[in-house]
Amino acid sequence: MNWITIAWPMVASACLTLGLIELRIGLTQPPRAARLLFALSAFAVAGIAGLELALTRADSLADWWPLMRWLDIAVGVMMVSLTAFIWVYFGTGNTWLALAVPGLYAVGLAFDYLSGSGPGSGMTYQQITGFRTVETFGGVTFNLAEGVPNPWNVFPYLAVLVLIVFVVDASARLWRRGGRWRAAVVGGAVVVFFLVGGGQAALIETGAVQMPYLISWAYLAILVAMASELHADVLAAAQLASRLQDSEMVLQRLRSQLAHASRVSLLGQLASALAHELNQPLGAILRNAEAAELFLAQEPPDLDELRAILVDIRQDDLRASGVIERLRSLLKRRSLAPCALSVGDLLSTVAALTRGDATARKTRLEIAAAPGLPLVMGDAVHIQQVLLNLVLNAMDAVGHLPAERRQVTVGAQRRDERDLEMTVSDGGHGIAPEQLGQLFEPFFTTKPHGMGIGLAISRTIIEAHGGRIWAENNTSAGATFRFTLPLVEESTAP
Incomplete structure (x- = not known):
């Protein structure tokens, strides 16, 4: 085994590894186009590495010619995907330069496929005159084709020059917009790759040097740059996740404080x-x-x-x-501390707390719970807060009615195999249809002197329990607020 048989597979493995990583990110996380385009270029270069290795062992025209044609196609895919990648990843660039790259390369490639020339002619050589075995350092040998250069080959190299100009222009624009690190690292790596890879290929095809194609090796500069970008993205994502976690903790504390303030407000009522x-x-x-x-x-x-x-x-x-x-x-x-709760105990506590207020307002409070209700999972204090808020709101809704019609009904019934539904109904004037979707938004209120936090807190509490809360108008008069609570699983019931 010699270094030639090891080097190209290593380069191909590196391209495939980073390409697969970018493909995975591109398929799951937006923005996706730039990631997918870079993955395509990496896969194309992995193919180029394999073709370059095969060309070092080709010693006949029958072996060399199809390999060279596939190499021309792979190089074209790599150039077009990198052009599109820079356009999308930088978000800037000259449109005509970007379109000129595939156009110029396609002209050179067309000669290879549309000229009707047989084996021995193509985009690189008009005619193959023979093969020569060359010895490199370490005593390792490889085969090198010799032939008459094809003048049409100037178009692929013009495409390379236009691509370099496009990348330099896009990098300069990105630099002026503040993306200096990305412009210098990624843009610089792409320019270095095409200068080194394109220059080395030109020297081989003009006979100035005798060595294998090393286009895939030059691509390592881009791999290093994109690995650095990937590391920066991962680090930025980790920092963002940490900040989001801190923000979530602050938000949770604020919610707890707001819920506490809401309970104190309820006590005033x-x-x-x-x-x-x-x-x-x-x-x-x-x-x-x-x-x-x-x-x-x-x-x-x-x-x-x-x-x-x-x-x-x-x-x-x-x-x-x-x-x-x-x-x-x-x-x-206090924080949420769910446990198994008796619906009857919840309703009796709320009835006891609101009995005096109901008497003062001359409002009849009716408890209409279905018999034999199962236990629910929840925090007693928080659920009582929701019920108290809904009951007091219902009393406000019927306050303008004659005393004999002032009634608030609190009900509970099993909704399905997993949830129990609790309701608070009144016979007031109901809720305007356009306001039903806004009732639970923070600081939205239908009361002249309301704060607009009671129902928002109630929704937060119910959703924290894994339930949902909503309101609807009754068929006859008034409105009904409903919310669900999860039932205690039989395996965990006391």
């Missing part, structure tokens, strides 16, 4: 509910304490009545503690 919920147990405790004082003043004290009073006081105290605990959980700023 629930002030009457707090007073009602706490006044009832506290008032009962006060009355029981006064009654206990009366029983203690008796001689002897009625211990059975005192025991009953203490039981009532303890129960009323637990009721008050439950109200305070529910409000504390709503006030806490």
